[in-house]
Structures are given as structure tokens and as C-alpha cells.
Amino acid sequence: xxxxxxxxxxxxxxxxxxxxxxxxxxxxxxxxxxxxxxxxxxxxxxxxxxxxxxxxxxxxxxxxxxxxxxxxxxxxxxxxxxxxxxxxxxxxxxxxxxxxxxxxxxxxxxxxxxxxxxxxxxxxxxxxxxxxxxxxxxxxxxxxxxxxxxxxxxxxxxxxxxxxxxxxxxxxxxxxxxxxxxxxxxxxxxxxxxxxxxxxxxxxxxxxxxxxxxxxxxxxxxxxxxxxxxxxxxxxxxxxxxxxxxxxxxxxxxxxxxxxxxxxxxxxxxxxxxxxxxxxxxxxxxxxxxxxxxxxxxxxxxxxxxxxxxxxxxxxxxxxxxxxxxxxxxxxxxxxxxxxxxxxxxxxxxxxxxxx
Amino acid sequence: xxxxxxxxxxxxxxxxxxxxxxxxxxxxxxxxxxxxxxxxxxxxxxxxxxxxxxxxxxxxxxxxxxxxxxxxxxxxxxxxxxxxxxxxxxxxxxxxxxxxxxxxxxxxxxxxxxxxxxxxxxxxxxxxxxxxxxxxxxxxxxxxxxxxxxxxxxxxxxxxxxxxxxxxxxxxxxxxxxxxxxxxxxxxxxxxxxxxxxxxxxxxxxxxxxxxxxxxxxxxxxxxxxxxxxxxxxxxxxxxxxxxxxxxxxxxxxxxxxxxxxxxxxxxxxxxxxxxxxxxxxxxxxxxxxxxxxxxxxxxxxxxxxxxxxxxxxxxxxxxxxxxxxxxxxxxxxxxxxxxxxxxxxxxxxxxxxxx
Numbered sequence: 001x002x003x004x005x006x007x008x009x010x011x012x013x014x015x016x017x018x019x020x021x022x023x024x025x026x027x028x029x030x031x032x033x034x035x036x037x038x039x040x041x042x043x044x045x046x047x048x049x050x051x052x053x054x055x056x057x058x059x060x061x062x063x064x065x066x067x068x069x070x071x072x073x074x075x076x077x078x079x080x081x082x083x084x085x086x087x088x089x090x091x092x093x094x095x096x097x098x099x100x101x102x103x104x105x106x107x108x109x110x111x112x113x114x115x116x117x118x119x120x121x122x123x124x125x126x127x128x129x130x131x132x133x134x135x136x137x138x139x140x141x142x143x144x145x146x147x148x149x150x151x152x153x154x155x156x157x158x159x160x161x162x163x164x165x166x167x168x169x170x171x172x173x174x175x176x177x178x179x180x181x182x183x184x185x186x187x188x189x190x191x192x193x194x195x196x197x198x199x200x201x202x203x204x205x206x207x208x209x210x211x212x213x214x215x216x217x218x219x220x221x222x223x224x225x226x227x228x229x230x231x232x233x234x235x236x237x238x239x240x241x242x243x244x245x246x247x248x249x250x251x252x253x254x255x256x257x258x259x260x261x262x263x264x265x266x267x268x269x270x271x272x273x274x275x276x277x278x279x280x281x282x283x284x285x286x287x288x289x290x291x292x293x294x295x296x297x298x299x300x301x302x303x304x305x306x307x308x309x310x311x312x313x314x315x316x317x318x319x320x321x322x323x324x325x326x327x328x329x330x331x332x333x334x335x336x337x338x339x340x341x342x343x344x345x346x347x348x349x350x351x352x353x354x355x356x
Numbered sequence: 357x358x359x360x361x362x363x364x365x366x367x368x369x370x371x372x373x374x375x376x377x378x379x380x381x382x383x384x385x386x387x388x389x390x391x392x393x394x395x396x397x398x399x400x401x402x403x404x405x406x407x408x409x410x411x412x413x414x415x416x417x418x419x420x421x422x423x424x425x426x427x428x429x430x431x432x433x434x435x436x437x438x439x440x441x442x443x444x445x446x447x448x449x450x451x452x453x454x455x456x457x458x459x460x461x462x463x464x465x466x467x468x469x470x471x472x473x474x475x476x477x478x479x480x481x482x483x484x485x486x487x488x489x490x491x492x493x494x495x496x497x498x499x500x501x502x503x504x505x506x507x508x509x510x511x512x513x514x515x516x517x518x519x520x521x522x523x524x525x526x527x528x529x530x531x532x533x534x535x536x537x538x539x540x541x542x543x544x545x546x547x548x549x550x551x552x553x554x555x556x557x558x559x560x561x562x563x564x565x566x567x568x569x570x571x572x573x574x575x576x577x578x579x580x581x582x583x584x585x586x587x588x589x590x591x592x593x594x595x596x597x598x599x600x601x602x603x604x605x606x607x608x609x610x611x612x613x614x615x616x617x618x619x620x621x622x623x624x625x626x627x628x629x630x631x632x633x634x635x636x637x638x639x640x641x642x643x644x645x646x647x648x649x650x651x652x653x654x655x656x657x658x659x660x661x662x663x664x665x666x667x668x669x670x671x672x673x674x675x676x677x678x679x680x681x682x683x684x685x686x687x688x689x690x691x692x693x694x695x696x697x698x699x700x701x702x703x704x705x706x707x708x709x710x711x712x
Contacts, residue, residue: 167523209541210655211655213655213669223669223670223672245674246675247675248674251616251618255565260607295560298569300565313569313605314579315578317603318578318602319522319601
């Protein structure tokens with residue numbers, strides 16, 4: 001067993017019995033609900049599942065496999081006996097409770113931004129940098145959704161060729177701002193269609209048939225917003241390219257739960273669209289959707305509810321006269337690869353490394 | 357009077373009487389309706405307005421100023437006595453009827469793609485290249501909506517500094533595919549909210565809370581779609597930069613009638629965001645919406661129904677290590693600056709040059 005991983009079920013092989021005690025902090029949120037679905041559907045051997053949330057949600061019943069489980073209030077004592085705790089309740093709660101979970105002997109997989117740039121905490125997309133998992137001190141960070149979706153396609157390309165620059169322009173769904181934002185998009189749109197007034201409460205701008213620059217705070221020095229700076233820093237970290245020049249524009253669009261990204265990748269020298277297509281055809285977590293004859297390419301409606309990141313529109317970027325830039329278009333489920341699925345895949349990778 | 361301009365009302369100053377006989381071909385379409393509104397609201401001296409459309413729409417009444425005008429069927433004889441004919445009924449009809457209108461003595465302002473790349477036909481955005489209007493042979497082309505909106509912001513920058521590359525990623529509204537596509541977006545969204553099935557007829561992909569690569573045919577050689585190639589060719593023509601490297605990704609988003617564009621502009625050398633902001637603050641047709649403190653930037657909801665192109669998020673693009681690229685975000689009304697308004701502005705520029 002990896003000495004850096006502390007799992008309470010030390011004397012049992014988790015692949016031989018359903019030994020893991022797993023907790024989900026933020027169980028009632030958009031990502032929390034998807035975490036529970038992923039734990040139901042995938043191979044992680046869950047023996048006991050604890051659903052944790054604020055006092056407000058405590059007592060609520062949620063289904064898991066054939067049973068109903070009550071949501072419990074998150075406290076400092078919630079983690080006794082836990083092997084793995086997924087956090088998806090914001091950076092403040094992660095900072096407060098993740099160290100308690102680690103002290104109780106659990107491995108924390110944190111979906112918030114709290115630890116992503118902490119050099120002692122691995123930031124992991126298993127298809128891209130599973131090797132970064134090995135030395136950890138109890139906490140593993142799950143990346144920002146745009147960085148997670150993009151690096152699934154970028155990492156295999158960066159393994160084949162030297163990437164010298166990136167440009168990303170995003171089409172981000174409501175789910176990135178939580179379940180309440182998804183509800184607000186539906187309600188605002190319903191009101192718009194009925195020609196009725198609607199007051200936004202979750203997001204700061206009209207959302208029905210509208211889009212807007214991501215509302216994360218703007219950094220005075222660069223003019224980039226907080227979301228864009230996260231995408232830059234985390235993409236660099238996951239790709240192990242700390243100085244890669246990356247331009248990003250993050251935009252919220254009226255789509256429910258899949259993010260899309262228009263991506264330009266500059267290589268050191270010419271790489272053909274066919275080479276890129278061949279590389280991505282073999283890449284784990286990628287599904288090529290690149291049918292020029294039928295004009296069929298990645299779309300949120302197709303990416304919703306599936307594990308793979310859809311990649312298409314692969315072509316030489318005509319904006320780079322050197323011909324060494326490839327343009328492409330991605331769609332990935334924000335709640336799955338952008339959050340819950342990636343977190344569960346991290347746990348699976350960890351457990352399978354321990355079992356080996 | 358400019359010898360290249362043939363207006364029937366030769367012996368009268370059109371600014372002294374309401375002398376112009378104006379026709380709108382495609383009067384019942386999304387752009388046609390906006391053309392009529394622009395002709396109502398702006399300074400072009402319209403004495404008589406003829407509304408032309410297919411036989412199917414003939415007889416329909418449309419309001420103009422205080423009267424109701426009947427839609428007439430478009431025929432080869434529709435243009436007798438016309439001074440200006442606006443075409444907005446597709447390239448096939450423009451190719452067939454525009455020469456007849458010119459033969460009848462009218463100036464044609466064509467909103468279709470039929471003549472945009474014809475070197476004998478000016479392609480004009482008045483704020484960007486009004487000087488290109490002068491030598492014409494009766495037809496003036498109104499550009500693609502993305503090219504029109506983008507060049508309002510690009511031309512003043514290209515006048516101040518040398519632009520060496522462009523990258524555009526679009527968020528295009530339903531209106532670009534016509535009034536039927538706008539109706540389809542509303543209906544598909546209504547059905548989605550009611551959890552009812554919906555069959556798309558106008559656009560080829562699900563549109564409710566979804567987005568997709570622009571459905572113009574893909575060019576086999578470049579992998580770019582027809583819309584993207586138009587944007588490249590027309591932007592180059594309007595800016596008088598026939599070899600400017602331009603990368604474009606055109607995407608249809610579930611927005612009703614304003615296009616947005618994430619734009620990166622590479623200059624020959626460093627230009628600061630402040631310099632760009634100062635240049636654009638003085639540029640005709642541009643409204644700066646760049647409030648970082650309030651996180652308030654261009655949005656379709658604000659661009660809808662107004663003449664100006666909104667420009668914001670002006671910052672140094674971190675994807676270019678040389679620091680000579682500026683990123684920005686634009687929103688402009690597709691039916692106004694992207695189509696009807698620009699066409700009427702072309703007519704105004706023409707008339708005012710004749711009157712001078």
C-alpha cells in the first residue's frame with residue numbers, strides 16, 4: 001500500500017469487499033447529486049455512503065442504489081471512519097473541514113478551488129496526469145471544470161508534440177454556478193417566453209437568451225477575471241508547463257450543463273489536422289465528433305450526461321501564418337468530467353494504485 | 357453629383373424634399389422588417405416606399421410611418437422609378453433581380469452574399485471604409501453580419517496601428533438564420549421547458565439551451581465552414597488588408613438577435629489596453645462597455661435594438677508572449693449593424709455624398 005495514502009480499511013482489499021466508507025460534502029448540490037450517481041454507476045467499492053450538507057438540508061432523503069439515505073449535517077465529527085471524502089461545497093468549507101477529514105484518516109478529493117494551487121496538493125485529471133497523484137498528504141484537488149475538460153484533449157497532444165501557446169474561448173453552462181443557476185436559467189427563460197418580468201438572484205445579468213462575460217472578479221493588473229486566471233494556472237499545472245502562454249476568455253452562455261471551448265493550440269512546428277485526429281482517436285476520455293460532410297461536431301446536447309469530452313472542428317488555424325496552430329472545438333459535461341466524474345476517477349485511480 | 361451614382365431624382369436635392377423612391381426586396385423577413393424600421397427612424401428622405409416579396413406574402417399589409425402599405429409581388433417590373441433598392445432575400449434572388457433594378461436606374465444595396473467578393477462592387481461598412489463607396493456601378497454590397505460588427509471596432513484600430521493577425525470566435529444569434537430560426541428557438545425552448553418533444557425544421561441541430569458549429573457547408577481544403585470563410589474574406593476586403601491572417605470559429609448560440617465576438621488582435625509591437633480604449637472611445641459606431649469594477653461588459657441583451665457595437669474586456673492577451681495582442685469582446689445587433697442599419701447607413705452616405 002502506498003504509504004502516502006491513508007485508508008482506514010487497511011487490512012482488507014477494497015476490490016474484494018465493499019469496504020470503503022465514503023462521504024460526500026455538499027451532497028444536495030448539483031455536483032453532489034452527480035457524485036452520488038457516479039458512485040452508483042462506477043466501480044469504486046462503496047460499502048457505506050454518508051451524505052453531508054448544511055443543517056438546512058439535514059434530514060432530506062436521497063436515493064443511493066436501492067435505498068434512501070438521510071442527509072446529515074456536516075460537523076467536525078462527520079468523518080470518523082471515512083476512507084474517502086468528496087468535498088463539493090465551496091472553498092471556505094473545504095478549507096475548514098478538509099484538514100479535519102484528513103486528521104480522521106480519510107483521503108479528501110476536493111472539488112473547490114481551495115487547494116488547487118497548493119504545491120503540496122496534487123491537481124489531477126487522471127487521463128492527463130495520473131502520475132501526479134503519487135505523493136500526497138491526504139488532499140487531492142479536482143480542477144476547475146474548463147481546465148479539466150480542456151486538458152483531457154490537450155495532454156495527449158502535449159505528449160506527442162511540443163505545445164508553445166494556447167488560446168481558449170469558452171461557452172460555459174449554468175451548472176458551473178450551481179443547481180440554483182440552472183433553475184434560474186429555466187425560470188428566466190420561461191418568464192421571457194411569457195413576456196413576464198423576471199428578477200435574477202443567482203447570476204448578476206439577464207440570462208434568458210443572453211450571454212455574459214464570466215462574473216468572477218476582474219484582476220486589476222491583467223484585466224482577466226478569476227475564472228480565466230484559474231483556467232490558465234490550472235491548465236499549466238496539469239500539463240506540467242508552468243510558463244505556457246495561455247489566453248482565455250470565459251463566457252457564460254444559456255446552456256444547462258455542458259461547457260464548450262474553442263481552442264487554438266500552437267505547436268513548435270507544423271502538425272497536421274490528420275495527425276491530431278489520429279492522436280485524439282486513441283486518447284482516453286476523448287470521443288472524436290468531427291464529421292465535416294454531415295456538419296456534425298461537438299454540441300452541449302450530445303455532451304450532456306456522458307463521460308467523454310467531445311472533440312471536433314480539428315483544422316489548421318488560418319490565423320497563424322506559420323501554419324503550426326491547430327483549432328478545435330470541445331464540449332464536455334460540466335457536472336461530470338468538469339466535476340463529479342473526474343473526482344470519482346481520482347478515487348478510482350488512487351484505490352487501484354493501492355490495490356496493485 | 358457623383359457620375360457613378362444614378363438616382364432618378366436627378367434634378368432635386370433629396371435633402372430638400374422627400375424625393376427618394378425606395379424599395380425593399382424581402383420586406384417580410386427579419387432584416388426586411390428592420391429595414392422598414394430604420395427607414396422610419398433615420399434621416400434618409402423617403403418619399404415612396406415599395407415593399408416587395410414573394411407571391412406568398414403579396415397583399416399583406418405592413419406599417420410604415422402612419423400608413424399601412426401592401427406587400428407587392430417581386431417582378432422584373434418592380435423597380436421602375438426606384439432610386440434605391442435594398443435587397444434582403446438571399447443571393448439567388450439578388451443575382452436575378454439586382455441587375456434589373458440597376459438597369460431601371462436604381463442603386464442596389466444588397467444584403468446577400470451575391471456580390472460581396474465582386475471586385476467591381478464596393479463592400480461597405482460606412483464607419484470603416486466609406487471611401488470604398490465612390491466608384492460603383494449600381495450595386496453596393498452589405499457585408500456578412502460578423503464582418504460588419506467586427507470591422508466597426510477593427511477599422512479605427514487598424515488606422516492607428518498596424519494589425520498583423522486576427523482571431524475571432526463568435527457567439528451568433530438565431531436572427532442570422534432569419535425570422536423562422538428566431539421563432540424556432542422560442543418554440544424549441546418552450547417545448548424543452550415543458551418536457552415535450554420538438555422537431556427542428558429551420559436549423560439542423562437541437563437549439564433549446566444548446567449551441568452548435570455554424571451549419572454553413574465545410575470547405576474540404578481548409579476545414580473552415582462557409583460562414584467563417586466569408587468573415588475572413590470580407591473582413592480583409594473592408595480593412596483593405598487582402599492577406600491579413602485571420603482565424604475564425606463561428607458558433608450558433610441560443611440568443612435571439614445580437615451576435616457577440618471574442619476577438620484577439622495582434623499588432624506590430626506593443627499597444628496598451630489604455631491606448632485601444634482611448635482610440636475606440638472616439639470611434640463612430642462604437643460604445644465602450646468596459647466596467648471591470650462592476651463586471652459589466654458587452655452582452656446581447658444590451659446590444660439588442662441599438663445602433664452601436666458594444667466593446668469591452670479590452671486587455672493584453674496573455675496567450676501572446678510578445679505582449680502585442682489585445683483581446684476584447686463585442687456585442688452588436690445582428691439585424692441592425694449586422695444587416696439593416698448598415699444598409700441604410702450606406703444609402704445615407706451615398707445620398708449625402710451626392711448632395712454635397
